Amino acid sequence: MTTINQDRLIQHFIDLVKIDSESRNEKAIAETLAEQLGQIGFQVSKLPVPAEISNGFNIYAKLPGKLDGSVLLSSHMDTVTPGNGIEPVINDGIISSKGDTILGGDDKSGIAAIMEAVRCILANDVPHKTIELAFTVYEEGGLHGSKNFDMSFVESEQAIVLDSGGDIGTIITVAPGQQNLKINITGKPAHAGLAPEEGINALTVAADAISQMKLSRIDSETTANIGVVKGGQATNIVMPELYIEAEARSLDDDKLAAQVDHMVSTFNAAAEKHGAEINIESTRAYDAYRIDDNDPHVAAIKAAFEANGVEPKTQPTGGGSDANIFNGKGLKTVNLSTGMAKVHTTEEYIKITDMVAITEFMYTYLTK
Numbered sequence: 001m002t003t004i005n006q007d008r009l010i011q012h013f014i015d016l017v018k019i020d021s022e023s024r025n026e027k028a029i030a031e032t033l034a035e036q037l038g039q040i041g042f043q044v045s046k047l048p049v050p051a052e053i054s055n056g057f058n059i060y061a062k063l064p065g066k067l068d069g070s071v072l073l074s075s076h077m078d079t080v081t082p083g084n085g086i087e088p089v090i091n092d093g094i095i096s097s098k099g100d101t102i103l104g105g106d107d108k109s110g111i112a113a114i115m116e117a118v119r120c121i122l123a124n125d126v127p128h129k130t131i132e133l134a135f136t137v138y139e140e141g142g143l144h145g146s147k148n149f150d151m152s153f154v155e156s157e158q159a160i161v162l163d164s165g166g167d168i169g170t171i172i173t174v175a176p177g178q179q180n181l182k183i184n185i186t187g188k189p190a191h192a193g194l195a196p197e198e199g200i201n202a203l204t205v206a207a208d209a210i211s212q213m214k215l216s217r218i219d220s221e222t223t224a225n226i227g228v229v230k231g232g233q234a235t236n237i238v239m240p241e242l243y244i245e246a247e248a249r250s251l252d253d254d255k256l257a258a259q260v261d262h263m264v265s266t267f268n269a270a271a272e273k274h275g276a277e278i279n280i281e282s283t284r285a286y287d288a289y290r291i292d293d294n295d296p297h298v299a300a301i302k303a304a305f306e307a308n309g310v311e312p313k314t315q316p317t318g319g320g321s322d323a324n325i326f327n328g329k330g331l332k333t334v335n336l337s338t339g340m341a342k343v344h345t346t347e348e349y350i351k352i353t354d355m356v357a358i359t360e361f362m363y364t365y366l367t368k
Contacts, residue, residue, distance in 0.1 A: 017104035026056030070130035072159035075110030076139030110162030117362035146325035170337035174316035177288035189240035199238030209270035289327035304365035
């Protein structure tokens, strides 16, 4: 088993989570990482993204290797809120925040693991595969950094994203596609006390539609949710307008299409029944991906885990990640667990042993 410098790994992770980097505010973390990668020996490119996406930039970095093979390793630099002023605490080998913020293990644990593995490989002067890095902005809430990543830099045909929870050895080979719906229902205002029958209540239209809609868990591969509802001005006005945001996800593209059609047609039928106008904007957030368990890329990852005494297991997820986008761009990508737990909550934590284990995996994988 490789000797990873545990103290340096954990110190680097702690330094990174102390840098405020909520989504769209990644300039400080991106500048820090670009400088550190240059010091390690990477050729670093700062890839611009549209200003509305981030005040920072995507990072592409390359370290040519002597072994055959090339891989792109990826983690995202942003965090969800509340992610400013994070104070990491270590108790009994577990790193968490003080309790009023997230920790930021999602996804700075991935960044720290990749960089520590490479530091150790270079310190030991061990031959390695060609290593390419993609550190992305604004992954949380839309995968915007990877969507805007300049793929012309990338030479590898396969990639590993380090951005999942679960036991070390978890390999996400199947992930859903997601469709987003934005629905504007336009009824007709009227005085609710004097002449309610002259109005068309947009909420009544929505309620009629939603009561007939299949939502939540549709089947083992498919989910749907209505998450945002905005409307209304006063109790004495028949509600003239309502805005709704909804989503559907499925591991199966046909099932996703069917669920979206069902939601759209149910909304349209209710609007027609009540004489309301409706506008539905349907956009694809990301596509599903499915990689075979026997794929050579998956097999090589499994072999590296097994060489380190870790039992690998492939499994599906219900969430999207940069892996969805990279797969959609033709780069065969799986998502691995770093051991991050209770992400997107103030109870988020990560075990030091898990961080060491995923770093050891990276070392073994890159030098096999």
